[in-house]
Amino acid sequence: MGSRRDKHSGRGDLVPLAALISREFKNDKVEKPTVRYGSAAQSRKGEDYFLMRSDCQRVPGNQSSSFSVFGIFDGHNGSAAAIFSRDHLLNYVLDAIPHGLDRDEWLHALPRALVAGFVKTDKVFQSKGKTSGTTATFVIVDGWTVTVASVGDSRCILDCPGSGVSVLTVDHRLEENAEERERVTASGGEVGRLSLCGGTEVGPLRCWPGGLCLSRSIGDMDVGEFIVPVPYVKQVKLSSTGGRLIIASDGVWDALSSETAAKCCRGLPAELAARQVVKETLRTNGLKDDTTCIVVDIIPPDNTTTELPPSPSPKKYSKLKAFFSGKQCLWSANKVSKKLSSVGIVEELFEEGSAMLAERLGHDDMGAESNDSLFVCAICQADLAPHEGISVHAGSIFSMSSKPWQGPFLCADCRNKKDAMEGKRPSGVKVV
Secondary structure, rough: HHHHHHHHHHHHHHHOOHHHHHHHHHHHHHHEEEEEEEEEEEEOOOEEEEEEEEEEEEOOOHHHHHHEEEEEEEEEOOOOOHHHHHHHEEEEEEOOOOOOHHHHHHHHHHHHHHHHHHHHHHHHHHHHOOEEEEEEEEEEEOOOOOEEEEEEEEEEEEOOOOOOEOOOOOOEEOOOOHHHHHHHHHOOOOOEEEEOOOEEEEEEEEOOOOOOOOOOOEEEOOOOOOEEEEEEEEEOOOOOOEEEEEEEEEEHHOOHHHHHHHHHHOOOOHHHHHHHHHHHHHHOOOOOOOEEEEEEEEOOOOOOOOOOOOOOOOOOOOOOOOOOOOOEOOOHHHHHHHHHOOOOOOOEEEEOOOOOHHHHHHOOOOOOOOOHHHHHHOOOOEEOOOOOOEEEOOOOOOOOOOOOOOOOOHHHHHHHHHHHHHHOOOOOOOOO
């Protein structure tokens, strides 16, 4: 307001608060990119499901708070887990975000809410007694900010003009991820190949019991709690040139590299681009698995075309790095953000992949100002009496704090699940 007074000498020039808010909404609407999307799929087993929504709002009834959600759920051992995740994951994530936050605070709280939402989805689905499981690659687009959470081996890539192709997810295949193999064995699981008569080992590395070749998923109650639903989360801010997201199940990625998938559909609008990726997959590998692809174009508001221009050769840029809750992330000032956007850099805001809830749920610094947040389970959002809550840090060697009374807090059921995922008790054994 000081700079505004310098420009205007009389009080009659002051702008009413309502008018300022209206201007902010208008400016936000003008500066927001256009989001166009399309999908394509070919079914072999009928276990792939997907979600596309562009009508979500942070503030109900406020169009300027709109955001879009996209997800791919590749089921196995049946489709029940994929269908349940498609129908419930978004609501569980939104339930974990405190009320009354502005946009920046909402985006800041989103990575932790995604962890809570994934774990709650897994917990509720397993309570139904069904043994199927699913991967989940879940993408939230709010303006220029893209937040991706994933478990399993579905993948999301980003293709940006001027900066090439980058992968926004991590594959949780035991065959390819040494860190996950170490985590599973440390938590009580066994990793090995299928053994035939005579001791011959065949196929990819799997986790036993159960024989799942993934280390993270939703569901899969029959394979042990060390197969965890805690997602890898990455949040980036695109430059003003926009970008294209390609979200697909492993039917695509087993046939095409990230670069090939991006290159084969450049210059096409989103719907045709998704079809082209699936077509190229079938041409390369045939229909060996369910094959699903979503393409999302984030287009600058001054671009009247329906597709992004072909991307030139990628250039290398240095990434800014910082630490939040002991892990890599970045919450930069507006001036820095604008400067980075002007030169075409994709700015990394947050990245975390730990499977330990004490690290992922952090401390209650975001919600500590709200009295009710202290007595709500950080995962399932159940109300807790003051004596019922168990700190997520209590008794954890992974905690960054030696204060077991410090939030966030868990209910007894969610604490039991946390202990099982970390190998502190056998799966299915409840502590009373």
